[in-house]
Amino acid sequence: MSDFESDIELRTDHYFKLTKSVVNKHGDVDVTYAIFMRRPVIYCSKLAIEWINLVINYRGGSIDIKECFEEGAWVGAGEVLMYLSGRLTHLADLETIFLQKLGGPCVAAYNAFGMTSDLANVAFIAMDARHCAGAEMQELMAYGASVGSRKAQKEQGAIGFVGSANDLTAHFFGKEKGIGTMPHALVGYAGSTVNAAKLFVDTYPNEPLTVLIDYFGREITDSLEVCEELETIAKSGNLSLRIDTHGGRFVEGLDTAKSYEILDQYSSHAIRTFRTEQELKWLVGTGVSAAAIIHLRQILDNNGWDKVKIVASSGFSPEKCKLMASVKAPIDIIGTGSYLPENWSETYATADIVAYGGKTRVKMGREFLLPVGDK
Numbered sequence: 132m133s134d135f136e137s138d139i140e141l142r143t144d145h146y147f148k149l150t151k152s153v154v155n156k157h158g159d160v161d162v163t164y165a166i167f168m169r170r171p172v173i174y175c176s177k178l179a180i181e182w183i184n185l186v187i188n189y190r191g192g193s194i195d196i197k198e199c200f201e202e203g204a205w206v207g208a209g210e211v212l213m214y215l216s217g218r219l220t221h222l223a224d225l226e227t228i229f230l231q232k233l234g235g236p237c238v239a240a241y242n243a244f245g246m247t248s249d250l251a252n253v254a255f256i257a258m259d260a261r262h263c264a265g266a267e268m269q270e271l272m273a274y275g276a277s278v279g280s281r282k283a284q285k286e287q288g289a290i291g292f293v294g295s296a297n298d299l300t301a302h303f304f305g306k307e308k309g310i311g312t313m314p315h316a317l318v319g320y321a322g323s324t325v326n327a328a329k330l331f332v333d334t335y336p337n338e339p340l341t342v343l344i345d346y347f348g349r350e351i352t353d354s355l356e357v358c359e360e361l362e363t364i365a366k367s368g369n370l371s372l373r374i375d376t377h378g379g380r381f382v383e384g385l386d387t388a389k390s391y392e393i394l395d396q397y398s399s400h401a402i403r404t405f406r407t408e409q410e411l412k413w414l415v416g417t418g419v420s421a422a423a424i425i426h427l428r429q430i431l432d433n434n435g436w437d438k439v440k441i442v443a444s445s446g447f448s449p450e451k452c453k454l455m456a457s458v459k460a461p462i463d464i465i466g467t468g469s470y471l472p473e474n475w476s477e478t479y480a481t482a483d484i485v486a487y488g489g490k491t492r493v494k495m496g497r498e499f500l501l502p503v504g505d506k
Contacts, residue, residue, distance in 0.1 A: 135189060143227040151223040162222065163486040164215040165493075165500035166230075170208050170477050172237035173244055174200040175278045178271060179232035183215075183225060192221040203282045206237070211500055212480070219487075226482050232271060234480035235472065239275025240282070242470040245449045247283040247291040249456040250465065255280070256310050257295035258444065259468030266299065273300030276470050280304075296466070312338065315375075318346040324353035325360050332361065340364060341371040341442055350374060350383045350423075351430055358436045365439050371464065373442035374427060378418035382426065390415035390422035397425045398458040413454050419445040421460045428461040442466060448473065 140148070154160070180196060187194050194217035200206055212233070215222070247255055257276050263269040273295050280291035294310035295301050301309050312331055321327035328342045342357050344350045354372050358365040376382050381390070394401055394415055401414060401421070414421045424443055431439050440463035447455075448469040455462060472478045483500055485493045491505045 135186075139186070139224060139228065143224045147224045147226055151220055154219050154223065159218050159220045160488045161216065162219045162484045162488075164222065164226075164482045165485045165497075166212045166215060166233065166480060166482050167209055167500060168206070168212065168234060168237060168480050170238070171241065172206050173240035173275075173279055173282060174198075174202055174204045174206050174212060175236035175240045175275050176213065176233060177202060178236065178274055179229055182232055183229050186225060187217065187221055190221055192218055194221070203240070203278050203285075209499060212237075214485075214502070215482075216486075219484075230480040230482060234478040235268070236271045236275030236278070237480070238472040238478045239272050239470050240279035242449045242472065243276040243279030243292065244283050245279075246447070246452040246465075246467070246470060247280050247289045248287045249449075249453045250462065251283070251287050251289040253462050254290045254464045255292040256442075256464060256466045257292055257300065257304070257468070257470075258311075258466045259471055260295075260297050260300070262468040262471055269297075270300055272468070272471055273303050277303035279470070293464075312341045313343055315343055315346050318343055323347070324349070325356050328357050328361060332364070339369045339371070341373050343373050343375060345374055345376040345382075348380065348383060350376060350427065352383060354427065354431065354439075355434060355436075358431070358434070358439060365436055368438040368440075370438075371440040371442045372427070372431075373444060373466070374419055374423065375444045376418050376423065377445065378412075378416075381417050382420075382423035385423060385426060387415060390420060390426075393422045393426050393429075394458070401458040409450075410454055413451050414458070419443055421455055421458050424455075424460045424462055440464060 176198060194215060197214040199211050199213055206212060257273050259272045260269045263272055276292055283289035284291045292304055294304045294306045296311050297309040301307060313327060318324055318327040321330050324342060324344060324346060328340060331340060344353050347353065361370060364370045391402060406414065424441060428441060441461065442464040443462045444466035446469060447465050447467040483493055483497050485491065485500050491501060493500060
């Protein structure tokens with residue numbers, strides 16, 4: 132057995148392998164699978180279809196795939212995504228892996244579309260890799276984000292995702308390399324935020340610079356010092372400041388009262404309505420709140436650093452993005468992996484055979500999967 136087939140053998144559910152053996156012994160048959168999901172999604176089939184075509188070609192077989200939607204289309208809960216036809220011996224043991232490659236990207240695309248549509252004037256960077264369970268998931272999530280982003284760019288005029296944090300998935304966003312300049316580790320190594328910025332510029336003098344400002348809890352002080360030390364870069368528009376303050380403390384200079392005051396002055400409607408506990412934390416709480424971003428923007432502008440961009444990260448889920456959009460938080464770029472489906476059970480794609488040997492047959496309760504003429 133080849134390494135290719137061994138991988139499938141190890142990863143597929145056992146009952147599919149047993150079914151394949153039964154069919155091999157008692158007679159093969161042409162079948163048609165209907166593939167669907169239980170929640171609304173954006174259709175992302177490319178990677179799944181590429182994989183199954185590769186397997187079938189390797190096995191010397193053929194399949195017929197009738198996609199019911201184009202990539203990037205809205206699909207309702209329970210609507211058939213595609214019909215997949217071929218010999219049962221070729222398809223029986225592929226269901227597990229095929230569905231893995233289909234469900235996650237469809238939900239990731241749905242979430243990415245919502246985030247980039249709500250914050251249409253903000254650029255996004257896909258920083259999902261560290262949250263993924265390996266390279267395969269990393270690729271699936273970035274692919275989904277790219278599809279959702281393109282839909283938002285086309286339909287909403289959004290900036291959308293402009294790249295990813297690693298080379299593996301950069302091509303989904305039209306790039307050759309990943310995007311990013313420094314982690315917290317470089318700031319710790321340098322001993323100060325300013326030194327980290329200077330070290331980076333010395334090593335990569337022609338690259339745009341994004342500086343992390345929360346390592347020492349001096350988001351405001353360090354931001355101003357970096358701008359002053361790198362005045363030419365700051366005034367040219369090639370300097371960004373990334374705020375990634377964790378949820379255990381307030382950004383420098385803020386507390387609850389000050390955060391309410393800043394937000395009330397900037398967007399008075401934001402706190403004069405019912406808010407959940409989580410929404411209030413995103414607005415005026417610890418970590419990267421709307422008040423913190425507004426506070427940083429105002430201080431930069433008041434000191435003549437209006438061309439310096441703000442990059443926000445830390446928990447930017449679709450819900451947090453929607454809230455930030457509602458108060459028009461002054462964010463230039465968001466680094467996020469939070470388009471990853473929060474409820475993983477929602478990503479489960481399902482396959483049912485709806486025809487055997489040309490005869491319609493489907494399990495009771497799934498008649499909605501049958502092609503229109505066969506219902």
